[in-house]
Amino acid sequence: MRTDKENILDIIGRKDGMTVPDGYFADFQARMEALLPVNEQAETPREIEAPRSFWDRVRPFVYMAAMFAGVWCMVKMFSMLGTGNVDLSIDNNEILSSALSDDTFIYEYLRDDVSGREVLEDMYLDSISVDDIVPADSLEETLY
């Protein structure tokens, strides 16, 4: 029975009995070619990209690294200021501490109660004439 049924398909022999109007395919092709709209994407030549230099490739990473470094510096600075880690006291400054513990330094530079007479004596010892610096009238007013 199976053989009989297979024979049916064999007898028909892949004919579907369909036809088309005369010259249909030639007409269709001509019509279709005329119908095709402009396809800008497919028909426009693509621009050839210039090869990227080493700097072009590296530049974004360099910029990014610089940005992160900047941010890191800012964060570091603000955190130091915020937590008071920056010690500005004189005690922790070695040079200032040694200077302040040096009597000569104090005597020479920091004494603020030096009288005019002592200055004049020092100048005399250093062979500096007062007349060279200040007029005699104003000196008298200063001393007396």
Next chain:
Amino acid sequence: MAKEPPREDSRLIERLRQPETCRDAFNDVIRQYSEPLYWQIRRMVESHDDANDILQNTFLKAWQSVEGFRGDAKLSTWLYKIALNESITFLSKERKRLSLSLDDEESHLVNLIESDEYVDGDALALKLRKAVAALPEKQRLVFNMKYYDEMKYEQMSEILGTSVGALKASYHLAVKKIEQYFTDHD
């Protein structure tokens, strides 16, 4: 009436990808593929006028998306896919337009076959068309591709996205149903 699909032409694909030669190459595609695609569509929708419209839409869609065709798939596979999608979409729209159920579709297609003016008068071939029209849509597709186009299961699998095993089973079922149709309508 089986129409052999043309051999793949790698040069044609290469020309399709070049903007300067794209349009000429597509005109060659139309010349090469309009006939095999037409028969595939016509066997699905039965009416010449509908097949003509669907074929036109198929080429328009292919032309619009030719930029995306990279040549990974065979040209014929790509075109068959578009054509079959267009055919199935058309049949679905027709069912909605005429408020037909899937069962009613068979009688609608039989009516189209009987009123078709573009036939060669072969009674057996006409009977086979009616038997095929009685098949479910997927089986009809598979039968048409295998029997009339003598397409390989592997290519059918690429086009339909179904496994080879399932396609073989589907074709076997379709043949059985056609045999039964001939028995019932002796």
